[in-house]
Amino acid sequence: MRNIWLIFKHTAARNLLMIIISAVVAAMMIMFFELLTASGKKPEQNASEESGKMLIEVGNSGLRVGIIDYDDSPLSEDLKKYFTDCLGMEIEEEKNYDFQADRLIDRKISAIIEVPQGFYSGAAAGELKPLTITTLDDYENAAFIEVYADSYMRSAEVISSAAKGNEDMFLKILSSDVSSGSVSAVEYTAESDADVKNYEAFSVTEGFMMMMTMGVLFFISNMILSDRLSGVYSRTVCSVIKPLEYVVGIGLFGVICCSAMNLIVTLCVFGTKSGNIGLPLGTVILVNELFVLFSVGTAIMFALLVNGRQTLFAIDIGYTTLGCMLGGAWFPIADGLGAVGNIAKFLPQYWLMDLVRNMPDNPEFNALPNILILALFAVLVYLISAIIFTRKSN
Secondary structure: HHHHHHHHHHHHHHHHHHHHHHHHHHHHHHHHOOOOOOOOOHHHHHHHHHHHHHHHOOOOOOOOOEEEEEOHHHHHHHHHHHHHHHHEEEEEEEEHHHHHHHHEEEEEEOOEEEEEHHHHHHOOOOOOOOOOOOOOOOOOOOOHHHHHHHHHHHHHHHHHHHHHOOOOOOOOOOOOOOOOOOOOHHHHHHHHHHHHHHHHHHHHHHHHHHHHHHOOHHHHHHHHHHHHHHHHHHHOOOOOOOOHHHHHHHHHHHHHHHHHHHHHHHHHHHHHHOOOOOHHHHHHHHHHHHHHHOOOHHHHHHHHHHOOOHHHHHOOOOHHHHHHOOOOOOOOOOOOHHHHHHOOOOOHHHHHHHHHHHHHOOOOOHHHHHHHHHHHOOOHHHHHHHHHHHHHHH
16 A cells, blocks of 8 residues: 555646646636536526516506415415515405406496316326416406416426426425515526526537546656656566556555545535536536546557557547547437447446436436446456456566
């Protein structure tokens, strides 16, 4: 263990440039993410403006509507609250349609709004049932009431879509502290848009982080190859330091350096955004760490395979760029791409990005297969490196 620590410190001293570049890459990735998520207005400002547009009263004071509530649910109560608290209208509740019809004919109400049975349960399940609105065509305020009702229904559809069939989530959004008729839906829409922007930006950032991680590890490959060609490696392993300790010490430096770089970016991304990224922090850290382990093993393997710096440089650059491209680091790989899609599944980049892209949209997404496949990639590359290392040592 002492020899591994000596090699680790010696490697760190020889690769100060790698440490500096890793820090610069981390700062660049954080700035890149911030630029992707930046917008001209904050979500709170957008929500406020949209709320103002929806709640502008156009002679609403004194308007009366008759509501026949066949559902008696939290959603129908929210609808009534929307008409009274947000729009300043008065409502008359009576389940007798003939009574309401007489009131409409006598011009004592401006419209009859029927809330269907299953209005709440349908919305919670993702299938919002329509309201039935009866008005007199010659009544001047009928058009306003229909517009307001349609506006509420669009907001309810937003909540229904966001809940994704989860009744508890639907009720939580509906009864949130900001809830006041359609205001809750408008504000939730702004928050939802921010969440989508955040995890889409994180997906792009994650793709570039994979490329940068493999690019930074070129320093590890180059150092091992230089030691081999200059005879430093031979002199080192002839001393008290064993060949395995030499490789482990260098590999440990690469793992710690790149892990720190990835961890800084991940924590900043998750810690500075008010919106939700859509991914568990622990899962992101785990898959990034598995990819770092794979990348370090790949760097060592390349350094052991080739005998020329130019060849090593070409292989590193080629695999860093083409590997990320074929693995779908910057764009999703569709299943219908044939050979390209099949090649992508032999690259760890594909499985990491598959998790990053699909987990936010699918609450039932199982990340375990992706994690296991990434772990197998890491184990496989170290086994191959060990075989090559043993043969060269012999």
